[in-house]
Amino acid sequence: MILFGASGHCKSVIDIAESIGEPIQQIYDDNPRTEAVCHIPVKKFVDGISGIRDTWIISIGNNSIRKAVSKKLTSNFGLLVHRTASISTWSSVGDGTVIMAKVVINACASIGKHCIINSAAVIEHDCEIGDFVHISPNVSLAGGVRVGEGTHIGIGACVLPEITIGKWVTIGAGAVIIRDVADGAVVVGNPGRVVG
Template sequence: MKKNKILVIIGAGGHGLVVADCALSIGHYSDLIFLDDCLEKLDDKSPWQVSGPIASWPNYSENADFIVAIGNNTMRASLLQQLSAKHCCIATLIHPTAFVSQHSTIGQGVVVFANAVVNIGARIDEGCIINTAATIDHDCHIQACCHISPGVNIAGGVNVGKGSWLGIGSCVVEYITIAENTQSGAGAVLTKSTQSNQLYVGVPALAVRSLI
């Protein structure tokens, strides 16, 4: 959803800069505002400055769209919940080079980055990150606030539970269920359904430790 010409980006790290680049590529927003608690300023080469802490977001609620550019799934979910509770306009950003089927469903607060693919029948719930060149095949369901890292390939009919993070270059075979808060290491190949709150690594991927 794009209503205003100002976009407030919550999170000014590297991920936030890529979100900003994606937003500019769409051509809708005339002004970008960064909010962050940890960074007083962006890289010296950046054309933007950090305008204030995250808690200052209500100052912009009447005339700006919002996107949460924080990679941590739990933090992103919490901030989106706060924004939604105050009926803020939460943006959805899809890079012009991404392919998103007109027969897919994309929730609010989702960012689909450059060269990503979301195929027919796929459902991407609110707050998800579909990162650079990731592919989501037909009839997949990516539940709320997942991070699908660059180069991840998910075959058809996969259900990814909320808050999961699939590491860079991971692959998921068709028609399995990735439980809530699953993480996979770089290059992992998930061939079987997973259990919640576990880190999976290897080929084929095996659970190596609990995340709680």
């Protein structure tokens, strides 16, 4: 497997791969600032190199940058799931997604492409998560929650059942979401209130 992106999030992705014995052969970056991450060599990405037949993961935490990179790579995208994660056989997970330690994804949940489901997050039954979403550590989504493309739900946030969160929303750390959220909103607090 090959990674694109050599920042802090890359270290977490390497940890997932190591937990399941998946070797990381190489890390590429547009602007490398280090020669190695966790002893894995980092090289500058050059257009056209994506023709390599290995599977790739975009190891970049920023949702919009991850989306932009996905458009320029013509690669097979893999899936990385930490060995301690629990994923229902009735759920689905898109290519390029990384699922970290202690995550729980319950029955009939659907996770999009190139998502980050971070440590100890809980995604209950029938949730629908769009592409390029980041669910931070210890987030809890109750049953039937829908999350639009590119949204970032901050650490420890809770979302009540059947709530719809739009595209490219930012939910602050510890927020409690009790009503639907429109596209592009910034929501903080308990109960969650729109601040931008």
